[in-house]
Amino acid sequence: MAPNDRRSFLKLAALAGAFSTDSLFHQAHAADWQAASRAVDHLDAGAVAQNEDFWSVIQRSYSVSPQIINLNNGGVSPSPIVVQQAVERYNQMTNEGPSYFMWQILDQGREPLRQKLARLAGTSAEEIAINRNATEALNTIIYGLPLKAGDEVAGSKQDYPNMMNAYRQRAARDGIVYKQISFDFPIEDVETIVKAYEQAITPRTKLVHVTHMVNWVGQLMPVQQIADMAHARGCEVIVDGAHSFGLLDFKIPELHCDYFGTSLHKFLSAPIGSGMMWVKTDKIEKLWPLTCYGDPHSSDIRKFEALGTRSFPIEQGIGEAINFHEAIGSKRKQERIFYLKNYWATRVKDIPGVKLHTSLDPRFSCAICGVSIEGIPPTQLMTTLFDRYKIHTVGIDYENIHCIRVTPHVYTTIADLDKFLGAMGEIAASRKA
Known part of the structure; x- marks a missing residue:
């Protein structure tokens, strides 16, 4: 293949990538997975969960080490082989001419990816920003909110430390008041949890921070009920969904929150170092971006993606992870x-x-x-x-x-x-x- 022909082929492949019927996932798994799925189509999700023949097909799609048993997927999950291959393919392409292949080819894949993430999240693509992890997503929101001295934030001592430290830094820098409640998990009563947040709210409370799935012990929090209670008292709600997105069968709007951040390299099994932020449409304009942007009060969600040079191969690998996830089925x-x-x-x-x-x-x-x-x-x-x-x-x-x-x-x-x-x-x- 002549060099010019090869570049044209690479450009077409890159633009299609994970967003076409010729994706790596479909090339590698379509036939086997369709057969496995047909064999259990008559079963509900609970019964499929116990069908070891079906899950053996999925298990073979990973390259996990036989030398250890990894039961710490809550920290970071391995990517399936096709996701690894996608990152490697796009990394090789990038290094053939970085400034060309990154900015003129792979950068064109962000909008299809945004659409694909939005469909998975059940939101508008204009509310989705692509970044590197939940910490970056949630810190962007925490630092970007126009809170002033005396404004209160209600959170929990069982939230993730990076988020707590962000609020403490805002308290030290801007004079906000960061209040924390504490839970003794496990708790199997929704009202007990909601009441704890309600009692922490005062007339000065502007924001309630909730962790959807508590990273320490996996407690699921009743986010929707907490959000409804907080909104009734004039508070906004930010949700840490680092461990819930790509695991639980839900759509972000069902949580009734205003802001949401997640890591895609946990249960979605996307490339390590990938994340997503969701901001409700009418909240985008007032939220300052974490890094510089020409118009910081723009209502364009893309203002949160002005990171300069980033890993385009990792971003494009997310698409193959979504293919893998959707082929299994969220439920x-x-x-x-x-x-x-x-x-x-x-x-x-x-x-x-x-x-x-x-x-x-x-x-x-x-x-x-x-x-x-x-x-x-x-x-x-x-x-x-x-x-x-x-x-x-x-x-x-x-x-x-x-x-x-x-x-x-x-x-x-x-x-x-x-x-x-x-x-x-x-x-x-x-x-x-």
Whole structure:
């Protein structure tokens, strides 16, 4: 192929990419996945969640290491092979002539990607900004809101630290008042949670910050009810959806919030270092961008994307991750990961000395679950699991939460969870030896 012909081919391929019927996902998986799906089409999502033949097809689409069992997908999830291949393909293309292929070719893929994300989120594309993670998305909102000295923000001590530190910095710099409530999870009563936020609101409260799925132990918060209560009292609502987007079967407008930020490299399995911000249309104009923009009071959502040079290959890899996610189906995915969580949690709780820190009720949990063994510090339990059994979890000693966090994903097998259960039984028994 002549150089000019090759460049034309690359340009067409790049512009189509994940947004065409010739995407990497369709090339690699269309036939096998269609056959697997046909075999379970007569089943509801709950029944499909327990069909190991169906999920074995999805499991083979990942390149996870056989040397370890990764049960810390709440931190960051691996990307499927097709997503990795997409990033590699676009990275190779970029390096053939960065300033040309980045700005004139790959940059043209952002608008189709914005449309694809908007469809997944159930929003207008004009409300979606593409960035690098939930911290960047939510910090953009937190620093961009026109809060002034004396204005109050209500949040929780169980929110993510990067968000709490952003509010503390605004308190130090601008004189806002940051108030935090504290929860003892698990909680299986909506009214208890809503009431706690309501009691923190005063006439000076301008903003309520809610974490959709609490990263420490996976508690699901009743965001819609909290938002309705807060709006009735004149407050705006910002939602940290880092762990919920790409996992739970929902659309952002259903939360009734004003602002939403998420990381796409968690349960959506997009390339590492990808995120998304949603701002309700009528809120965009007043929100200052985190980085410079010619018209900071523009109502164009793209003002939040003025980052200069960024990773175009990562952005385009998001499209293949959405293809992968949609081929599974949001409801099926949620039900499967909830089933995996409850598979091990319902069994491990009966081991003497073991305590769960997360609800088993689907209204209040899904993927993430905290667990501890009496007399063993979380970091010691985490280390023992890895050193003896090569099982990767994360130990948490934070505020009133002391446990390891265990998070399966769609590639996690029942055999993996059985090994984890066996390890927990042996460790718990060894306390008395």
